[in-house]
Amino acid sequence: MLQTKVVDLQNLPPAQTVLNAAELAFYQTLKLQKRQTEWLGGRFALKQLLGTHLGYDFASFTLLTPGGVGKPTLTLDGRPLSIAFSITHSNGYAVAAIAPHAKYIGIDLEKITPRISAWKNDFFHPTERTREDDEFLTTLWTQKEAVVKLLGSGLTVNSYDVRIVHNAPQFLGHAQEIYNALGAPQITLQTTSLIPGFVFSVALAL
Ligand SMILES: CC(C)(COP(=O)(O)OP(=O)(O)OC[C@H]1O[C@@H](n2cnc3c(N)ncnc32)[C@H](O)[C@@H]1OP(=O)(O)O)[C@@H](O)C(=O)NCCC(=O)NCCS
Numbered sequence: 001m002l003q004t005k006v007v008d009l010q011n012l013p014p015a016q017t018v019l020n021a022a023e024l025a026f027y028q029t030l031k032l033q034k035r036q037t038e039w040l041g042g043r044f045a046l047k048q049l050l051g052t053h054l055g056y057d058f059a060s061f062t063l064l065t066p067g068g069v070g071k072p073t074l075t076l077d078g079r080p081l082s083i084a085f086s087i088t089h090s091n092g093y094a095v096a097a098i099a100p101h102a103k104y105i106g107i108d109l110e111k112i113t114p115r116i117s118a119w120k121n122d123f124f125h126p127t128e129r130t131r132e133d134d135e136f137l138t139t140l141w142t143q144k145e146a147v148v149k150l151l152g153s154g155l156t157v158n159s160y161d162v163r164i165v166h167n168a169p170q171f172l173g174h175a176q177e178i179y180n181a182l183g184a185p186q187i188t189l190q191t192t193s194l195i196p197g198f199v200f201s202v203a204l205a206l
Pocket residue numbers: 038039040042069070071072086087088089090107108109145148149150151152153154155156
């Protein structure tokens with residue numbers, strides 16, 4: 001079953017109570033305080049879910065990203081932990097999700113705000129823009145980011161190569177190669193509000 005945890009970034013515990021030594025060392029290299037807070041908040045959210053689900057303390061889990069950017073890897077007492085998880089942060093909140101029954105997951109949270117035309121044109125293929133209102137475009141954005149996190153590529157793929165049309169993802173070009181390499185799983189998209197004024201999307205592949 002999908003489990004999510006929302007964390008208010010203004011009420012985080014001290015970093016040393018959440019992060020282990022390896023994570024603290026990386027955390028201290030982050031220059032911007034906002035980035036530190038988001039990085040800590042995502043781990044605080046995820047470790048609460050993992051601790052409840054698996055029964056270990058926070059220090060047992062290590063969530064680091066090789067090279068500092070991209071999809072993080074998760075270990076439990078130094079061994080790779082094979083559980084589908086994802087993290088997002090937006091406007092004062094961090095959210096983590098685990099899906100022990102699923103193979104892959106990606107999540108994304110965004111605040112509903114007006115967007116400029118250049119952003120809409122750059123990010124969405126015309127076939128995706130079946131509506132133009134802020135809530136719809138924010139929904140599309142979260143669904144696309146959730147899908148590229150599920151793929152593990154993030155937005156290193158061309159945003160036109162992952163299209164969300166009528167709530168279903170379509171893949172072209174390099175994104176299609178990545179999707180096929182995962183075994184072309186069936187992806188379902190779920191979108192809710194989660195927090196008033198925000199849109200939250202989950203992409204799941206069983
Ligand atoms: C993945 C990506 C779409 C996330 O977008 P975002 O809206 O900025 O960030 P969110 O808060 O929703 O999500 C961030 C989390 O996604 C996760 N994440 C990052 N890259 C990921 C990837 N390739 N696959 C899966 N998850 C990823 C991380 O857990 C990250 O949080 P953390 O760094 O605190 O661990 C974006 O970071 C991306 O495309 N990155 C790849 C390209 C890149 O590195 N560009 C450099 C900056 S322009």
